[in-house]
Amino acid sequence: TNVLYHYVARGRSFAGGPAGLLLELTREVAGANDRNAIERTVCERLVDVDRYRAAWVGEPALDRDGLVVRASAGGEDAPPNAGGTTTDSQITFGNGPWTGALRTGDLQVVDADDPAVAEWPGRDRGRGSVAAVPLGRGATVHGVLAVHAPEADAFCEFERTGFEALGRTVGVTVDARNSRELVHADGVVELSARLSDHASVLVRASDAHDCTISLAGHVATGDRWLLYCDVEGADPGAVAETAAGDPDVERCRGVFDRRDGYRLELAGVDSSLLDRTAAVGASLQSAVVDRGTCRTVFEVPKTADVREIVAELRSTFPNLEVHSHRDRDRPPEGPTVPDGAFEGMTDRQRDVLETAYRAGYFEWPRETTAEELADGLDIAGATLQGHLRKAQKHLLSGLFE
Template sequence: MNERFERAPIGILDVRTDGTVTAINDAAAALLEVDPDAVRGRAVGDVFPHSVDDTVPRAFAESIADEFSVEEYYPTLDRWLEISAVPAGETTTLYLQDRTDYRRTERTVDRLRGDLDRLVVINELISDVLDELVEASTREEIAETICERLGETDLYQFAWVGERELGGDRIVVRAASGTTGRTLERLTDQLDESAALPEEQAVETATPVLVESLGEEPSVPEPVRRAAFADGLQSLLAIPLTYGSSVYGVVGVYAADRDAFSERDRASFGTLGEMAGFAVNATRHRNLLLSDTVVELTLEITDPGTPLVAVATELETPLSVDGLVSQDDGQLLCYLSVDSAAERCAESLAAMDGAGHARVVDGGENAGSVEVLLDAETPLGSVSARGVTVRSAEYEPGSGRVVIELPPEEDVRRVADVVTRAFDAAVVAKRERERSITTAREFREELHDRLTDHQENALRAAFLANYFESPRESTAEEVASALGITGPTLLYHLRAGQRKLLESFFDPEPEEHAEVGREQ
């Protein structure tokens, strides 16, 4: 064997026409994982391990007249080899190159390209769902939109949407679409039996639940596992419909593939759950705003562990809630009027469980206002998270009264149970009342009566001069100069006018509603 043959960077074998190996270099021996001294004089079929087609041994079993090249996978070596055969008289030379890394890279690229294509399809699908959710005006339309879009795609077998039963904790099927087979029937049966399903877990934890082997997952009830196996279903993703700290329902998406939901897919579906929860919350608020009548509940809170009852009791002073601002994490920014020193009230609240930071907004010796951050797990946080309107909240030593408004079709019992089950509280009054409808013209006329001429002129001039645009197209000095007043005077009129505008929008409705029905 010459030195060039031995030191070649690729594997080389010389094989006689009868298939006997006459020479092999170290590179070829390493690729085939054989002892070069032991294979000389042996049949080529004994030197090459088995592949799917066994191309090389079969070629020597016949006569090799022309050059050929083949790329094959050898399972025992876990290696792809490219083999080129060059016949020359009584000897055929085989050239071997390792193509394993290239093949693995190619597979990875193909997989990533497939994942990207799938992600694009899923994102387009979810984008379509979100677009249609914007147009949905009822919770039934929201459920049907989600199911029809997800259940009728080739990516998934079926989808269903569940919500808590009115007046109870059981989840009921609101809508379903796709090839449900026997699985949805068994799901419904298990919901009736209060069995623990992944969808119920998603509702309880407010987080998505993934099952990648339905037939083997012990947490899935056996009837559902059997039905899923019979229907050819392997994976499930349960997505809660959330808004803030509220969970309005769940979407269950079932697929035939075990790995149907990648990490990117789950992130996209998480966005869908949040947007669907937002849509449900919006429909509830829309119903409340557009309803001619509302249900008004009065709750009495006597739980001494709640922050506002506790501070009213500790300071022996009444306090009232002026307004609430919801936060993304379910907490409430609460503004209070207090009849005692505001500084003491803020200090006491800041030290209590269920309250976060507290500061004095307007302080005085005998009265003032305080800003406090309340946890979602407080009476006000709990009812606000259910999409109701807190009309008023008054506290005195030992108790507090909270008046909330709901649309007539809302489940009153469920909302009340949120508070009465978690706290020492009771419903002390319930009534239906008509709402007065103020037209845009009436609103403008009322506001016109409240504004002074100077305030209205300042607001109108600033608005028309694009003072309120960002970036501003006119400065305060320019607007003031046009009105013939000083800059500080303009700002004084603007602040006073803006204050009246905001009061007209944020102040509670005046108490001039005709009752329908009677207190219960």
């Protein structure tokens, strides 16, 4: 291909060049657990090769006015490292490529003489190229990796693809670490909060029909969400029609009637609330939307900095009001956290099993077909059946063995 020709023409082998390094880093990150170690290793390994002059990882400061540098490498060419805290040096980088990467979730590449990177610290600013890599996937971006290469037009298509994969892997690894901390915490802090003026499909539908919509369950599907909701106080068909026409929803359908309401399935939902909750290491246990106002319950591990998590949530949702909090000395409970009989089951098996249950797949007669279930989860039918069989075998083994 033209990309391969470009790469070879510039004297770089796939195995030993930047692409090989990025592949190695992606594999290392996928098996790591400690976020600080991951970020430090990525920066140090990148500047160990002549290809890159400096690298640093930053995350938004709590006031959202700048970035806090969590890890850096490259000596004077890199910004000072704040050690992963928000109390040391804070850097305001204006509207540089890092800001665009955080906002859009897309990799950004500019020339180093671009005015947007004028505040890059170090003696070599103004020469070469700068890449800003979002660390996450979709709307869930934990931070940004900034890389400075001394060459102009340094980041070819191979490298961009490699950096994108590395950024997604770091994001997935951080998400998994947050989930493990929540699942295995000895206790949790339960936060009851109220959210007003929140633009979401559930708020818009509730406000339009003057009704109450309760979130009964949610499952991540790629960079979007699959939601199950109960409707009270309005014609469910009308609510479903409104939700189906919402720009943040790919499709909506009624699943089955319930004695106290009606259950809707919303697929391909773009939810900033669920994205942000997952990004800060919390779990949304319940959400009830009543005529434009959302009442929520979050859980965070006791070991987490609760004030910082609340500040992170408020940075995205400034109208969030926390009404109460209480400690619970037992593992988290709820629709999105494995526990008890589910211990040892993979997250994906649990997600598929929960989705099948909430969609009425195990009812007789079935309210949802396997094809509809697989379509909602955006997976192949054979993959769905494999997850379901393994999950059911796991549960039955706990009962009979």
